[in-house]
Amino acid sequence: MKVTVGELTEMKRNGDKICMLTAYDTPTARLLDEAGVDVLLVGDSLGNVVLGYKDTLPVTMDQMIHHAAAVVRGVERALVIFDMPFMSYQASVEEAVRNAGRAIKETGCNMVKLEGGGRFADVVRAMVDSGIPVCAHLGLTPQSVNIIGYKAQGKQYEKAKEIEDDALALQAAGASMVVLECVPWMLAKHLTSILEMPTIGIGAGPDCDGQVLVLHDMVGLSGRKPPKFVKTFVNANALISKGVKQYVKEVKTSAYPTTEHSFTIQESIVKRLKAAAKNRKKK
Ligand code: KIV
Numbered sequence: 001m002k003v004t005v006g007e008l009t010e011m012k013r014n015g016d017k018i019c020m021l022t023a024y025d026t027p028t029a030r031l032l033d034e035a036g037v038d039v040l041l042v043g044d045s046l047g048n049v050v051l052g053y054k055d056t057l058p059v060t061m062d063q064m065i066h067h068a069a070a071v072v073r074g075v076e077r078a079l080v081i082f083d084m085p086f087m088s089y090q091a092s093v094e095e096a097v098r099n100a101g102r103a104i105k106e107t108g109c110n111m112v113k114l115e116g117g118g119r120f121a122d123v124v125r126a127m128v129d130s131g132i133p134v135c136a137h138l139g140l141t142p143q144s145v146n147i148i149g150y151k152a153q154g155k156q157y158e159k160a161k162e163i164e165d166d167a168l169a170l171q172a173a174g175a176s177m178v179v180l181e182c183v184p185w186m187l188a189k190h191l192t193s194i195l196e197m198p199t200i201g202i203g204a205g206p207d208c209d210g211q212v213l214v215l216h217d218m219v220g221l222s223g224r225k226p227p228k229f230v231k232t233f234v235n236a237n238a239l240i241s242k243g244v245k246q247y248v249k250e251v252k253t254s255a256y257p258t259t260e261h262s263f264t265i266q267e268s269i270v271k272r273l274k275a276a277a278k279n280r281k282k283k
Contacts, residue, residue, distance in 0.1 A: 003038050005079070008039070009197070011209070018039060019037050021212065028074070029073075029074030037078055038210070043214065044064065055142065057145070071109075080111075081111045081112065083113045084096075114135075117169070117170070125174055134174065135178065136175040138179070139154060140182035153182060153183055154183040168195075178199055182203040185205020188208050192208055217232070
């Protein structure tokens, strides 16, 4: 049965941990869904993880829609979140709602996510009023890299208080969930205890209601040194590399393919073709 927004809130109330991972294409989404991941995030990390950009800023609505629709086609159970890309919701409330509407209509995603604090409360309220569930994102917000860098947030009282105020304002505006990225674990624990909406941590310690990681980081496929908070659960890079090297070797030495991996026809047909070719040569 499909995971719903209501069920995620219920999971928080019951103390059941929510498991979330990023996904960007159909076969991976199918794999994660079948493995029991509750929520798939089509993150704008698409930009740096899959499309080769240095950060998330160049990612467009059209690119996100292309990949999010592919993810939705691979999923039966997980709830799927569409990450609103840079400048798709910042300019005005109206533009934000139109873009969030496109995200839901054109992909079949169940929720949108946006980065930023209380100043986006009006945007969140307008989206929710239009029937679009919203996940907030606080702490390290990669779309603000040119202002805050890639540093943990909320280590000083003022910043920790700001994050608390932001979370409460976004919850009051109707947000259903919040991602807390790279905030001290004790702050994440405190926020988890005062908020009704589930908190999903990434580099925010063990006490959040759920966890999210970038898939390519946790399976060793990102081609970069993973951040401190990432655990590499399997080294897919080594597995794929081993398989591809073996393929190269077998093709070069004609060990692959054999006739076992090939299609057959009746020998009489080949005989006829050969005879015809011989006749053509004679003429
Ligand atoms: O884009 C993304 O993958 C994200 C996660 C890091 C939470 O926003």
